[in-house]
Amino acid sequence: MRQELLASQKSGRGILLDPRTKLALLITISVFVLSGGIGVTSRQFAPVLSAVPLILMLTEGAWKGSCIYFALYGGSYLLQILSLPYLSGLPSFFVVAVCGFLMRFVPGIMMGYITVKTTTVSEFVAAMKKLHLPEQIIIPMSVIFRFFPTVVEEYNAIGDAMKMRGIRFGGGKAGAMLEYRLVPVIMCSVKIGEELSAAALTRGLGGSVKRTNICEIGFHVQDILFLLLCVVAFAIPIATMIAGR
Numbered sequence: 001m002r003q004e005l006l007a008s009q010k011s012g013r014g015i016l017l018d019p020r021t022k023l024a025l026l027i028t029i030s031v032f033v034l035s036g037g038i039g040v041t042s043r044q045f046a047p048v049l050s051a052v053p054l055i056l057m058l059t060e061g062a063w064k065g066s067c068i069y070f071a072l073y074g075g076s077y078l079l080q081i082l083s084l085p086y087l088s089g090l091p092s093f094f095v096v097a098v099c100g101f102l103m104r105f106v107p108g109i110m111m112g113y114i115t116v117k118t119t120t121v122s123e124f125v126a127a128m129k130k131l132h133l134p135e136q137i138i139i140p141m142s143v144i145f146r147f148f149p150t151v152v153e154e155y156n157a158i159g160d161a162m163k164m165r166g167i168r169f170g171g172g173k174a175g176a177m178l179e180y181r182l183v184p185v186i187m188c189s190v191k192i193g194e195e196l197s198a199a200a201l202t203r204g205l206g207g208s209v210k211r212t213n214i215c216e217i218g219f220h221v222q223d224i225l226f227l228l229l230c231v232v233a234f235a236i237p238i239a240t241m242i243a244g245r
Contacts, residue, residue, distance in 0.1 A: 014060035019127035021223040022115040028230040030108045045236055053110040069110050076102040121145055122215045143196045154188040
């Protein structure tokens with residue numbers, strides 16, 4: 001596998017952020033972009049928050065993901081601005097529905113993808129420990145944290161095996177393709193869940209002795225800047241509500 005089930009090392013590319021900063025960004029983007037913001041000023045600030053995943057992906061060198069994200073969000077943003085003044089009725093509703101869906105969901109999805117991809121489980125556990133969360137929350141979340149990336153890797157490997165055997169949607173083999181993909185993915189998902197749980201217990205999660213970590217986490221200049229961005233995002237609607245009274 002390209003990644004360990006419970007990794008303790010990662011590449012040093014991109015902007016290195018503390019896991020708590022990534023979670024704060026994920027929560028902030030989910031609240032203010034997914035919900036559409038609170039008030040006019042907050043909605044106008046949403047594109048700034050939506051640019052954060054793009055910046056992080058560019059620094060990571062994920063050019064393909066950056067282009068896809070820019071095309072989806074930027075294209076929806078421009079289409080909504082340029083076309084809505086000239087549309088009405090059903091076409092206007094269709095543009096608003098599609099563009100609104102992409103502009104609200106894609107930033108949060110990409111930020112979640114970045115958080116999972118760039119954070120090792122050791123860092124995640126260390127961050128949760130510093131937040132003083134109970135073991136009943138840390139252990140399931142640490143298992144889930146690597147479950148989905150591992151399932152995606154297994155799914156890609158199954159797809160490569162199907163291509164080698166000539167099983168594709170075309171040629172009257174669509175049913176076989178679904179069967180040969182779905183059943184192995186289900187079996188792999190069960191096995192991966194058991195292996196991740198065993199790996200978590202092997203690493204001392206849930207033990208009575210206090211667990212140590214070999215990774216070092218902490219806030220740096222870049223963390224402070226992004227946290228200030230989150231604070232500003234929450235401060236805007238609060239200030240607007242106070243000023244309106």
